[in-house]
Amino acid sequence: MGIDEYGGGQQPQAAVLVVTTNDVPGHRVEQVIGEVFGLTVRSRHLGSQIGAGLKSMIGGELKGLTKTLVATRNQAMERLVEQAHARGANAVLAFRFDVTEAADAGTEVCAYGTAVILARE
Secondary structure (H helix, E strand, O other), X not given: OOHXXXXXXXXXXXXXXXXXXXXXXXXXXXXXXXXXXXXXEEOOOHHHHHHHHHHHHHOOXXXXXXXXXXXXXXXXXXXXXXXXXXXXXXXXXXXXXXXXXXXXXXXXXXXXXXXXXXXXX
């Protein structure tokens, strides 16, 4: 797999800065808008489940599942950024992912954080 297939994150010069920290050096929080999140649920298709079951017997990375999870996380993050932008934010602080099983039907991924308006100091 190439870097584009298992990586994520923002492109340079994104409209909404997303960081895992509670502050951004050289900036001050001018306004807190509030919690924002992006949510998606993905089901696993039969082929990947069979492949994962076979791979688990011999060990190694489950590349198909890795690619699916990366795509799912990226989609959740895109939705978070869209929500923050729509609410007037230019940044999301304390960004996190939460991943859970959704009723044995798939995987729920929630990207969340605090939407704010940052200003340079």
